[in-house]
Amino acid sequence: MNNSSRSGADLVQLKEAVANLPTGNALPILSEVLEALGQLVENGRTTVIDLGAIPFTGGDENLLHEILGTGEVNAVLNAMGESHVQETEIPGVWRVDHYDQTGETQSRFIEIAVIPEILKTQIEDAVRGRELLAERLNDRKGGA
Amino acid sequence: MPSSPLLPKMMKAHGVSRRSFLKYCATLTSVMALPPAMAPKIAHALETAPRPSVIWLSFQECTGCTEAITRSSAPSLEELIFDSISLDYHHTLQAASGDAAEHAREEAMKAHHGKYLVIVDGSIPLDEPGYSAIAGISNLDMLKETAAGAAAIVSIGTCAAYGGLPQANPNPTGAVAVSDIITDKPIINVPGCPPIPLVMTAVLAHYLTFGIPELDELGRPKAFFAESIHDRCYRRPFYDKGLFAESFDDEGARAGWCLYKLGCKGPTTKSVCATVKWNDSTSFPIQAGHGCLGCTEPDFWDNGGFYKPLSAPAGNYRRVGQAAVVAGVAAGAGGAYLAKKNKAKALAEHETVDAFTLEKEEGES
Numbered sequence: 001m002n003n004s005s006r007s008g009a010d011l012v013q014l015k016e017a018v019a020n021l022p023t024g025n026a027l028p029i030l031s032e033v034l035e036a037l038g039q040l041v042e043n044g045r046t047t048v049i050d051l052g053a054i055p056f057t058g059g060d061e062n063l064l065h066e067i068l069g070t071g072e073v074n075a076v077l078n079a080m081g082e083s084h085v086q087e088t089e090i091p092g093v094w095r096v097d098h099y100d101q102t103g104e105t106q107s108r109f110i111e112i113a114v115i116p117e118i119l120k121t122q123i124e125d126a127v128r129g130r131e132l133l134a135e136r137l138n139d140r141k142g143g144a
Numbered sequence: 145m146p147s148s149p150l151l152p153k154m155m156k157a158h159g160v161s162r163r164s165f166l167k168y169c170a171t172l173t174s175v176m177a178l179p180p181a182m183a184p185k186i187a188h189a190l191e192t193a194p195r196p197s198v199i200w201l202s203f204q205e206c207t208g209c210t211e212a213i214t215r216s217s218a219p220s221l222e223e224l225i226f227d228s229i230s231l232d233y234h235h236t237l238q239a240a241s242g243d244a245a246e247h248a249r250e251e252a253m254k255a256h257h258g259k260y261l262v263i264v265d266g267s268i269p270l271d272e273p274g275y276s277a278i279a280g281i282s283n284l285d286m287l288k289e290t291a292a293g294a295a296a297i298v299s300i301g302t303c304a305a306y307g308g309l310p311q312a313n314p315n316p317t318g319a320v321a322v323s324d325i326i327t328d329k330p331i332i333n334v335p336g337c338p339p340i341p342l343v344m345t346a347v348l349a350h351y352l353t354f355g356i357p358e359l360d361e362l363g364r365p366k367a368f369f370a371e372s373i374h375d376r377c378y379r380r381p382f383y384d385k386g387l388f389a390e391s392f393d394d395e396g397a398r399a400g401w402c403l404y405k406l407g408c409k410g411p412t413t414k415s416v417c418a419t420v421k422w423n424d425s426t427s428f429p430i431q432a433g434h435g436c437l438g439c440t441e442p443d444f445w446d447n448g449g450f451y452k453p454l455s456a457p458a459g460n461y462r463r464v465g466q467a468a469v470v471a472g473v474a475a476g477a478g479g480a481y482l483a484k485k486n487k488a489k490a491l492a493e494h495e496t497v498d499a500f501t502l503e504k505e506e507g508e509s
Contacts (some may be wrong), residue, residue, distance in 0.1 A: 052419075
């Protein structure tokens with residue numbers, strides 16, 4: 001094989017095209033989402049689907065986004081790297097993507113819930129918050 | 145004392161929010177193939193689990209495994225989880241030395257008999273006790289003595305799990321793996337040279353929360369060793385299309401084609417290197433342009449040469465796999481016999497190789 005016969009641009013295109021070929025996993029995942037949404041509506045049960053557990057390419061992501069769309073809420077968390085929490089156009093279906101400090105993807109989930117767990121203030125953090133606020137008020141009183 | 149949970153205090157001291165911790169636990173469920181809805185349960189279990197007493201034994205090793213687990217970026221949660229165990233003995237990390245250090249090990253064994261966790265890195269020499277000894281105690285005696293009261297053993301790194309480099313041809317010390325000696329305790333093998341830090345801490349986290357994880361036929365947690373590197377390699381599409389780098393500096397190598405013909409052992413090596421990666425998910429060997437050496441597999445040093453394609457004959461000492469290692473199913477004394485037999489055979493077959501020969505072989509293949 002003559003390696004040098006392919007131009008750099010061709011190779012980049014080929015690499016991208018291969019990496020983005022849909023695996024066909026998006027539609028079964030969406031059926032699972034529909035089933036889980038039924039559970040949320042009828043029993044209030046939350047479901048989390050791990051997109052890292054199955055082969056899922058850029059092509060699959062595109063189909064998922066095409067069908068789920070973009071909803072009203074879009075939150076960015078700063079907790080040891082960013083996390084993007086986005087409600088889809090289907091209320092009750094959320095995308096939760098965790099990134100590390102360098103912006104690399106750590107994990108990707110679809111959460112079928114009224115509100116994703118990670119958005120709620122954790123009681124342990126609220127306890128720390130109470131201490132912090134009390135401290136700040138004390139400092140202000142001391143300084144006044 | 146090792147009974148009170150330390151993690152919440154450490155998170156507070158490092159300014160790590162519980163939300164960050166939840167995020168870490170969500171990622172942990174993903175890498176450990178656990179149901180993602182379990183993330184809050186894992187977080188709760190890790191926060192409330194009593195600190196287990198851990199005795200870390202380092203035998204014939206290079207300290208690379210300890211380096212890997214302690215050199216993650218600060219203040220990573222992996223580090224916090226590692227710090228939250230009660231590490232009662234680790235001769236590289238502990239401040240005490242000599243009698244005081246050995247006394248700490250004896251104390252921990254007495255105080256937590258039947259409950260402590262033993263982590264081993266390094267293989268055990270059987271030919272001469274003097275080949276590797278700590279405080280005058282041979283590795284073999286120390287392992288047997290410490291394992292007797294342990295709840296479980298984690299063999300960290302390929303040396304402890306399968307003999308590793310010290311056992312490589314011609315195995316001058318008669319090195320064997322932990323599972324060749326200890327046959328009556330659950331053993332979790334976490335091979336790698338060194339293992340990925342996240343894998344080491346995730347196995348610890350799993351042990352703390354749910355006990356011993358599900359293991360494969362080589363005693364490795366299935367969550368991390370079920371798939372080959374090849375299955376998840378980003379260069380896999382090139383393999384499927386038959387596009388291979390033929391040398392390390394040709395057009396194909398620059399274009400990121402498959403490294404199979406340059407000796408990559410990805411197809412026969414089970415590990416999560418291609419997905420979890422190294423140095424905070426920055427890269428892994430294949431991404432850096434070098435084939436996989438197969439370091440999570442038994443006898444990887446002797447599997448036919450790092451630069452020979454897998455299709456080339458591999459010599460006759462490739463092991464099919466050690467027996468299952470959990471609770472008494474291990475090869476036991478047979479392993480030691482095998483090691484000695486292999487050594488004699490390896491000595492007889494020993495050939496010296498220089499760079500010129502390697503180049504010549506590469507040119508011919």
